[in-house]
Amino acid sequence: MTNTKPFQSVVVPDDEPIVLQTTDLVDRVYALGEDIKWNTTRPGTDLEIIELIKDSEAVINIRSSVQFNRNVLEKCPNLKIISVWGTGVNHIDLKAAEELGIWVSNTPAYGAPYIAEQALALGLAVGRQVVSNHNRVVAGGWTEGYVSEFFNKTLGVIGTGPIGQRMITLGKAIGMNVVAWTFNPTESRAKEYGVTFVDLNDLLSNSDVISLHIPATDQSIDFINTKEFQQMKDTCILINTARGDVVNESALITALENNEILGAGLDVFSIEPLPKDHPLTKINNVVLSPHVGGMAKTATMRGLEMTIENIEAFTLGQPVNIVAQGTRTLN
Structure with missing residues (x-):
């Protein structure tokens, strides 16, 4: 059977507290990949995050407390894009991402x-x-x-x-x-x-x-x-x-x-x-306060939607909001 979805594997490694799964965007997430993996805890070690995303082609990153360092990224040979909900990306080694060919996008100014x-x-x-x-x-x-x-x-x-x-x-x-x-x-x-x-x-x-x-x-x-x-x-x-x-x-x-x-x-x-x-x-x-500055409902919904839109744009060969220029493409 032909794969009709852009990715084989999409992972949301850190939807905790649960936010993305409570929105109407869930169907758009499932449309991105054949295998969608949701994790509702925050992985705290390299081993935990690697175990979650090592086979993924796309990652939807919800929480900035989860670290995507060089060690983590090197263990993800199929990973093409990390789409970050938020503006700050200091939790991601952008230099390593670019050297490995991984795209990284964010959601500037939404909140x-x-x-x-x-x-x-x-x-x-x-x-x-x-x-x-x-x-x-x-x-x-x-x-x-x-x-x-x-x-x-x-x-x-x-x-x-x-x-x-x-x-x-x-x-x-x-x-x-x-x-x-x-x-x-x-x-x-x-x-x-x-x-x-x-x-x-x-x-x-x-x-x-x-x-x-x-x-x-x-x-x-x-x-x-x-x-x-x-x-x-x-x-x-x-x-x-x-x-x-x-x-x-x-x-x-x-x-x-x-x-x-x-x-x-x-x-x-x-x-x-x-x-x-x-x-x-x-x-x-x-x-x-517990990092809630951008958690107004309007801002949350727009930010999450942009996060999904960034991956959708990548699948069309038109990546947007890019903070790390990758080279990996859809097969």
Whole structure:
């Protein structure tokens, strides 16, 4: 019998918590391959992920906590494409993928407005002490001390991709003075975004709120470290909805414990899910959320649809949203 589907084997190795299988996109997944394998746990070791995908031709990657390193990719001789749900791809060895001929695609900008909303919400929650005030009222208490102001304060946005651009808009909307830093500042971009680009040291020293919107790359790992925290005001709030590795967590914990900054709002971590005994869970001046910035229903559905569309485009010989240029093709 002739194989009428593009792939023999398609694997979803990490649909946990289950999200893709609960959507109307399931039929489109089954249309991609003769053998569809769903895994509803998160493989945590090379051996576990290799066992799941070693015979696959296409992988639909849901969670960025699953690592596709060179060792894993080398054990997948038939793998043609990894389609990632999300923008960040620092969990994949892109150089190894290209050398092995494996294509990698992502879903850029699908959740930008919603991730920016999460960033603003986290900043407000820290500054207005939403969690501690809620707990105080529930315990029978009432007002204690002041909360932070945002109106007419300075918001420093680091990274001006689609999420950073939206954060600039939201900051202005609540009356903040917004400045920004990017790896590639130009006058035309400053005019387009309606923002002033400043030196990084100036941004760190003068901002009341700093929001991170840069991908995790070789340039940006530990981008915020001890030196950067020492430059910040002791009233500064740090927001990270980008990637956990952009901030050195040990330096962050020290800064929080020593009140070098006012607090932090975090949606991303170097280890995900965050262990329940992690030091960040024991610090009062931090608000944590479980990497849900892009989990608005509209964003989730669009992102997952793009993930499937990327594979469908590959099967038509028209790959899109490519972050690693492969050479392997359909047989």
